[in-house]
Amino acid sequence: MRQTRLNLLLATILTVNLIGVGVLVARTAERRPVTVRAGASPKYDLSAPDQLPGEISVAPESGSGSGRPDSFVGGAARGDGTVFAKYDVADDGAKVFKLDAAPYTWIVAPGVKKQAFAYNGTVPGPTIRVIEGDKVRVVVSNHLPMGTAVHWHGMVLPNKMDGVPGITQDPIEPGASMTYEFVAVATGTHWYHSHFDGDQVGKGLYGSLEVVPHTGDRAVDRDYRLFVGDTNLGFVINGRTYPGTEPLKAKVGEKIRIRLTPTGELSHPFHLHGQPFQLVAQDGFDLPQPITMDTLLISTAQTFDIITVALAPGKWMFHCHIFSHMHAAGPHAGHQMAGLVTTLDVEPAAVPAAPPLNGVNPAVGVPSAPVTPGPDNPPGGDPKDKDKNGGGTAPPGDHH
Numbered sequence: 001m002r003q004t005r006l007n008l009l010l011a012t013i014l015t016v017n018l019i020g021v022g023v024l025v026a027r028t029a030e031r032r033p034v035t036v037r038a039g040a041s042p043k044y045d046l047s048a049p050d051q052l053p054g055e056i057s058v059a060p061e062s063g064s065g066s067g068r069p070d071s072f073v074g075g076a077a078r079g080d081g082t083v084f085a086k087y088d089v090a091d092d093g094a095k096v097f098k099l100d101a102a103p104y105t106w107i108v109a110p111g112v113k114k115q116a117f118a119y120n121g122t123v124p125g126p127t128i129r130v131i132e133g134d135k136v137r138v139v140v141s142n143h144l145p146m147g148t149a150v151h152w153h154g155m156v157l158p159n160k161m162d163g164v165p166g167i168t169q170d171p172i173e174p175g176a177s178m179t180y181e182f183v184a185v186a187t188g189t190h191w192y193h194s195h196f197d198g199d200q201v202g203k204g205l206y207g208s209l210e211v212v213p214h215t216g217d218r219a220v221d222r223d224y225r226l227f228v229g230d231t232n233l234g235f236v237i238n239g240r241t242y243p244g245t246e247p248l249k250a251k252v253g254e255k256i257r258i259r260l261t262p263t264g265e266l267s268h269p270f271h272l273h274g275q276p277f278q279l280v281a282q283d284g285f286d287l288p289q290p291i292t293m294d295t296l297l298i299s300t301a302q303t304f305d306i307i308t309v310a311l312a313p314g315k316w317m318f319h320c321h322i323f324s325h326m327h328a329a330g331p332h333a334g335h336q337m338a339g340l341v342t343t344l345d346v347e348p349a350a351v352p353a354a355p356p357l358n359g360v361n362p363a364v365g366v367p368s369a370p371v372t373p374g375p376d377n378p379p380g381g382d383p384k385d386k387d388k389n390g391g392g393t394a395p396p397g398d399h400h
């Protein structure tokens, strides 16, 4: 049964990729008018109602960074603790993003505060998601008390845009900004991060950089991103340590894509309970053939795309299997979870997973009408839940 589902998944990916082209073209047309204010200083608003779950507050001594800058996108939470970056479209067609780097006091778990550095007020920084061939322009403003620079990891770009202080550029000094520009030709899941020093990455200066191929993205019901850290903020997934990590939600039968990006200094064998998954891409490149497994060793700087199908309801652990990375120290050491742990919270399917046979639904044993997709029975599950996952201001190229 499991194998059949996984095989089905592969066949569906091909089909829906083709459908995806139309969606991408349609959404590309929904560009908003452009207003790019060069050098505009961020407005910080602690009272903004659109904060992510998990309190974020500010160290008063941290300089200019406080609260969320206006480059933060409210309402675009992905259900995994990440948000999408918004963009404007310039007259020359470039998609213009803004990244404001600033210090924050970050709550990594209930009652646990650390000093973080964040792009646009969030760890990880907002997901930059564009379409193959897009001209990408990113205005990086530095509100940190030291220099910085941003490296576009996995991009094929002009050398002077590579973001390495001392080799391709001078650091962006505190209070200054720099505009990076490149054409997005390297498709797949990549990431961006500070290249100033390891502390800046360790404190949270990184985010997802996704280039959707012209042929469309993989068709999945949920698309999650997990950034793994193991230095300045402790053992964190998307800037949070268990039980502060955000559980990933799914329903039985749904296809779930998880993009894993380790950002720290260690390697982590990530294990999913209850169901296997397929590794489909590494560093943005599709594997010639997906590999089915239940544990994947991820190491610094790589990106991995895995896809699983939720098989049964329950809270299924997804965690690093190195015990010192997943257990609390102190009196409860040994069985209390902390660190690199999250869960895949699977609810029962919205519609019967198995179609009725001869008018009898084998799942319940009583006659029932065949399920026809319609407003009450959407083919991919309950659209309300998809809003939770992908609602808000999802940018072009995003579909399920």
Ligand SMILES: [Cu+2]
Binding pocket: 266, 267, 268, 269, 320, 321, 322, 325, 340
């Ligand atoms: Cu680990």
